[in-house]
Amino acid sequence: MVLAGGTILMPELNYGRLRPERVLLLQEAGLTGIHRDGSSLTIAAMTTLADLEDAPEPLATTARSVADHEIRAQATLGGNLCAPPGGERPRGDLQAALIALGASVRSVGKDGERTEAVEDFLAGGTDDRLVLEVGLEEPRRAGHASLRRPHTHSYTILAVCAAETSGGVRVGVTGAGLTGIRARSVEQALAGGASPEDAAPKVLDDAKPQDDALASAWYRERMLPVLVRRALDDLEGGQ
Amino acid sequence: MRFTVNGMEHDVKSPPLASLLHELREELHVTSPKAGCEQGGCGACTVFVDGEPRRACLLPLAAVDGATITTVEGLGTPDELSPVQAAFEQHYAAQCGFCTAGFLIAATALVQRQPDASRDDVLEALSGHVCRCTGYVKIVSAVEAALRGDAQPEEVEPSFEPEEAEVLIPGSPA
Numbered sequence: 447m448v449l450a451g452g453t454i455l456m457p458e459l460n461y462g463r464l465r466p467e468r469v470l471l472l473q474e475a476g477l478t479g480i481h482r483d484g485s486s487l488t489i490a491a492m493t494t495l496a497d498l499e500d501a502p503e504p505l506a507t508t509a510r511s512v513a514d515h516e517i518r519a520q521a522t523l524g525g526n527l528c529a530p531p532g533g534e535r536p537r538g539d540l541q542a543a544l545i546a547l548g549a550s551v552r553s554v555g556k557d558g559e560r561t562e563a564v565e566d567f568l569a570g571g572t573d574d575r576l577v578l579e580v581g582l583e584e585p586r587r588a589g590h591a592s593l594r595r596p597h598t599h600s601y602t603i604l605a606v607c608a609a610e611t612s613g614g615v616r617v618g619v620t621g622a623g624l625t626g627i628r629a630r631s632v633e634q635a636l637a638g639g640a641s642p643e644d645a646a647p648k649v650l651d652d653a654k655p656q657d658d659a660l661a662s663a664w665y666r667e668r669m670l671p672v673l674v675r676r677a678l679d680d681l682e683g684g685q
Numbered sequence: 686m687r688f689t690v691n692g693m694e695h696d697v698k699s700p701p702l703a704s705l706l707h708e709l710r711e712e713l714h715v716t717s718p719k720a721g722c723e724q725g726g727c728g729a730c731t732v733f734v735d736g737e738p739r740r741a742c743l744l745p746l747a748a749v750d751g752a753t754i755t756t757v758e759g760l761g762t763p764d765e766l767s768p769v770q771a772a773f774e775q776h777y778a779a780q781c782g783f784c785t786a787g788f789l790i791a792a793t794a795l796v797q798r799q800p801d802a803s804r805d806d807v808l809e810a811l812s813g814h815v816c817r818c819t820g821y822v823k824i825v826s827a828v829e830a831a832l833r834g835d836a837q838p839e840e841v842e843p844s845f846e847p848e849e850a851e852v853l854i855p856g857s858p859a
Contacts, residue, residue, distance in 0.1 A: 449745065456743040457724030459702050469702060473748055514813025516738050516791070517725060 448472060448576060450492060450525035453517055454537070477524070477578065485584040491524030491577040498523060498540075503588035504607040504677075508543040511592060511602065524577035527551065527567070531624040536658075539602045541568065541626025543590075545618030546607035549582040568625040585609035589681030591673045593621075593661075603660045604669055606649075606677040615681070621660075622653035622670055629653065632674055642678035647671045686750040690715060691759030697746055705749050706730045706741035709756065717757035717786040721815075728814030731787040732756045738794040757786040760793060769793045769828070772836030776827035780818035787814050792828045802832055 447466035449455055450473075458464040477492035480501060489501065495518040498509035512518055512526075527544070529537040544564045551567040553560060553575040567575070592605035604621035606629075615636050617629035629652045635645035655666030686697040690713060699708050706723070709715040709732070721727035723742045730741040733755035761767035766774060769792045779785040788811060795802055795810040802810065807828050816824065830836045 449748075452743050452745060452748065453725055453740075456704065456745065459745070460704055460723045460742060466702075469747075471745070471747055513725075514728075515794075515810055516728070516731060516740055516813050517743075519737060520739060520743060 450528075451494065451520045451522040453513075453521045454525060454529055472524075487582050487584065489523055489580045489582070491522065491527075491579055493523045494519055495521045495523070495526070495540075502547070502582070502584045504546060504590040504609060505540065505543040505582075507590045508540055508605065508607060511605075512539045523580060527564070527577055527580070528572040528575070530572075536621055536624050536626075537601050538568075538626055539605070539620055542605050542607040542618035542620035543609075544580065544582070545626050545628045546588075546609040546616045547582045547585060548609075548611055548613050548616055549580050551580055552578045554578060565626070565628050583611045585611045587681050589677040589679070589683075591676035591680060593669060593673070601660065604655075604666055604673055606670070606673040608674075608677045608681045610681065617649070617674065617677070619649065619653050619670065619674075622655040622666055624656075627653045629674065632678075636678075642675050642682065646675035646678065649674045686746055688749055688752045688754055690754045691756060697750075699746055701747035702745045704742050705732070705734075705744040705746060705754070708746055709741060709754070715756050715758055719783055719786060721783070726813075726815070727784070728787040728791065729784050731790040731814070733790060733794070738790050757789050760789065767793065768834070768836055769796060769831045772827040772831035773824070775836050776823050776830060778820065778824045778827035780816075780820045784814060784816045784818075788816070788824055792824075792831060795828065796831050800832060804829060807832070 448470045455464065472492050475492065477490040479490050480493060480497065481488045487502065495509045495512050499506050501509065523540065526538055526540045531537060549564045550561050551564050553567065555575045587610045589608040593603040602621050607618045609616055615633060617632045619627045619629055629649045631648040631651040632645045635648050649670050650667060653670060655663045655670060657663045687694060688697065695713060697708060699712060706718055706720060709718055710720060718732050718741050719729035721729035725740045725743045731738050732741045734744065734749060734752050761770045769789055773779055773789065791811055791814055795807065799806060807825055
């Protein structure tokens with residue numbers, strides 16, 4: 447078992463649901479810090495969510511929206527990327543922002559090291575991968591919209607991030623599936639000249655929202671296009 | 686493993702994955718941090734670890750080897766309350782008291798790192814702490830008073846005289 451910040455695994459240990467024989471603690475592994483090289487950033491896996499509040503948007507706003515001061519100071523980027531869905535609800539709050547930013551993930555596993563797009567990393571399953579770092583480009587513009595948390599420790603019900611980089615506008619969604627989703631249909635509509643209002647409903651071609659303890663699929667299907675439009679409006683406003 | 690709790694050094698003999706909360710309460714009998722949810726959600730176990738507020742339930746002992754821990758027992762004494770403790774007393778910010786230690790640590794941390802904090806900053810800083818008596822208004826008032834630096838325990842006055850109580854509650858034994 448690999449223990450990063452411990453905010454997800456320690457409850458499992460406290461309640462005796464996990465009884466690992468061997469544990470690797472990463473806190474002294476030197477995997478912290480945000481390194482900037484021009485407009486490129488490399489963020490090491492053990493960088494805390496508190497430190498991500500200084501990262502480019504929409505990652506900074508997303509990190510600020512997670513849990514509370516104490517948890518953000520302990521929870522890590524790598525841990526959030528590898529967070530399995532808990533109680534059948536998604537927990538990877540940062541994933542929408544990383545997808546929108548076109549982030550890449552460098553990880554290591556039994557077959558060695560590899561670097562891939564964040565959505566490919568998530569699709570491949572994170573169980574036997576150790577995240578080393580995340581690479582991303584400072585966006586030209588960024589947008590964010592989410593449903594307000596009814597209570598601080600509820601995971602995000604639904605959040606949409608948009609960012610424009612050299613690769614165009616990308617849109618990521620958290621909360622409409624067990625991992626973050628890239629809204630390619632919205633991106634294609636925008637690239638074809640559609641307005642945010644016309645492009646936003648296409649998100650339902652990419653995401654099939656689910657029922658869980660936080661909200662119903664019915665509610666999410668109605669709110670998702672609204673949040674996409676708000677995130678795109680936020681992107682326009684940030685010009 | 687060793688760490689310092691409220692100025693005293695302790696040798697740790699518990700398993701390395703036991704929580705700091707377990708060690709404090711069950712082995713060292715430092716009982717101000719409370720075991721509420723033991724999954725990071727209630728805030729009642731919050732202590733200072735190397736000067737930063739942390740959930741004691743989310744920290745394995747192996748992660749705090751060599752650390753300096755401060756709990757509410759190390760903030761002040763009954764005769765000499767810390768400014769934040771004095772503010773809590775003055776503003777009646779504790780009811781059953783279960784959450785109070787966690788709130789005191791979070792509030793003390795806020796006053797130290799952001800002395801000009803606004804009311805919204807206070808709400809955000811306390812957002813990881815749950816009070817089931819729902820005494821939030823008095824807790825927030827206390828923290829605002831501590832931020833202003835105008836909390837003095839000797840200024841506490843009874844809210845009513847006993848004779849008044851007789852009038853207010855006819856027929857009561859008071």
